[in-house]
Amino acid sequence: MTDFAQLQIIKNGHVTSPKGFKAGGTHCGLRRKKVDFGWLYSEVPATVAGVYTQNAFQAAPLHVTKESIAVEDKLQMVVVNSANANACTGEIGMANAYETRKLVAERIGVSEHLVAVASTGVIGVQLPMEKLTKGIEQIDLDQSVTADFEQAILTTDTVTKYVAVEVEIEGKVITLGGACKGSGMIHPNMATMLAYITTDANVEAESLQTALKTATNETFNMITVDGDCSTNDTVLAFANGMNMQTELTTDHPEWHKFQDAFTLISQLLAKKIAKDGEGATKLVEVNVKQAESTDSARKIAKAIIGSNLVKTAIYGADPNWGRVICAVGYSNQPIDPSKVTVYLGDIKVVENGLPADFSEEEGKEYLMSENVSVTVELKMGDGEATAWGCDLTYDYVKINASYRT
């Protein structure tokens, strides 16, 4: 299990808190006014790991990014545009992604394979390359304004999302930072958003991929807003080694500290996405305990956090635990109904499959909090998992009934 106690969250830490990272953003005209084109840069080529959406319609920039990384598992730059996903755009879309990469490489004077590209926004519209070119021409590596990058990557998000932590390895303090976007189209089991995690540690490529996969399974893959999975979503991790000589691998005696820091960064970012879910008023955390296995616990947690009926009940502060039980029941996992116990926060509402004696008023009051937790104990084994999501509100419908207008 992860142990976050020895980690230090940096107050007002950003994706550029680790040594040698810079970021910026500009308005190139994809949106009316908002900053819409961002870049994240490492002063030296950084070792890179990535996870990508499992959607069969992977957007053009993902292909180009993977191609870049395949060359030597290193990147120095990623550029991101919002407002347009460059997905379902065929050969022209691919050509535009390649062109973007080429122009960026030229602009900053690095090899093309050290550049990754990302897009997020509406599907099926070609990138307006004139505008994008204008954005690329405005990249100035001497003008790092991280807040602009964090703003540029947003779509329907209402806040920028960033975090950084410190961890001591071999007596040396290294830093990890992160930034992400994601508000709709968020669902487990996918690389479900754009997220960028940076560190000034020196991490061997395969080990970095392990850290990312491990963290993603426990964090980004455990959040859901609406059950939909995007064509574009990507998590990239960059380790530039600028603050540490030794190369970290999974065999290193202090590897677990690095993994914990990585998982914490991922969890904090994932929770920010869940809390900023489209129309959300509450962050919901679902804990499943004593499941037959970790996998089973995850599936049950996801069934609960993904239930529209649970989500609307929480929105309405209705302690209607029947909907939680119902989601457990259709998760298709090994359970014994007569052993299931459910808590809303600390309030026991179901004990061994039967209604517990609790005050409806107290339950209602608890569900009015901004942070709500639901805990389910199954007495089937020692599998555990946590999932995060949000309530389903009028505003979710409003945002998505008029996304493009």
Add this chain to the structure above:
Amino acid sequence: MTDFAQLQIIKNGHVTSPKGFKAGGTHCGLRRKKVDFGWLYSEVPATVAGVYTQNAFQAAPLHVTKESIAVEDKLQMVVVNSANANACTGEIGMANAYETRKLVAERIGVSEHLVAVASTGVIGVQLPMEKLTKGIEQIDLDQSVTADFEQAILTTDTVTKYVAVEVEIEGKVITLGGACKGSGMIHPNMATMLAYITTDANVEAESLQTALKTATNETFNMITVDGDCSTNDTVLAFANGMNMQTELTTDHPEWHKFQDAFTLISQLLAKKIAKDGEGATKLVEVNVKQAESTDSARKIAKAIIGSNLVKTAIYGADPNWGRVICAVGYSNQPIDPSKVTVYLGDIKVVENGLPADFSEEEGKEYLMSENVSVTVELKMGDGEATAWGCDLTYDYVKINASYRT
């Protein structure tokens, strides 16, 4: 494939249109004013088939009903109460379901095993047996008021749902009727609601079960409102043989006519449920064609019809086909993105994975209809499926944020 052309839908037909069926309902006090206790009766013991929710928390009445049917595959009576699901009610709940069955059997003078019981409503509250007993005492088989039965079984439904069709077999006209309830907690792959299908044909038990399973897979299991599956849902089919001597089996040369009539009844009821989905303003039909297999087509159709983003786009009359493509992409089925074509009604919006040239205005206007169809062609094989659902609206949130208050 089903051929509905030779079938005659009976104008204003009901679950009691087949010969020898009666139904009624009364107000026993589970709800404030609405009729809340209903009964459906066959003058002679009818051969019965059933499908039940796959939720692990099956409610008490399902156990008792299955026990009744297990004795000789026959029933003469089913009683249904709304407002209370008798689910997660433990041994007391089971005792109450048995007691209900016993009292009903005594009241109408038949063996207990010819009586089935059903409940729908809130989970985790014990049935108030005094009230139920009052309802049972009001059963009067000489006073058949079918509309009261169809009303009594409703929960958040806004309309009663009923239909009847005629089909000629061996030169004789037989009738099939049906009634159902269902509005929330509707999802594919479950016996997803309460539905009762009746016929005055004489059908062998195993063949009736085949007819029910076949129809359910194509109809009740292909509708979704919100992805949640209830603890109580049940479809029962009754064949009392009062209008036909020959026993129908799957080997009968005209069996396909009976199966078609059964499937049509099921489809018409299923569509009524989808259209009356909580908060729905539109009936949405998704057709998937040229999939690798029927199973694959069904999964893709369900992914589309179940997508909150597709549902909100249709609510907002936004021809945002990217969300349809996206759902196809995460359905985890064999597809080739460059072969996917999508229509909204007759308007081609995607051709071979790329945006088609269509008028947004025309698309928007089409999506304002009360009945909306989405068709996806995959060019992978000859698998076909249709799914039904509805849009996701403010009212869905409203209804479910305050269901119990």
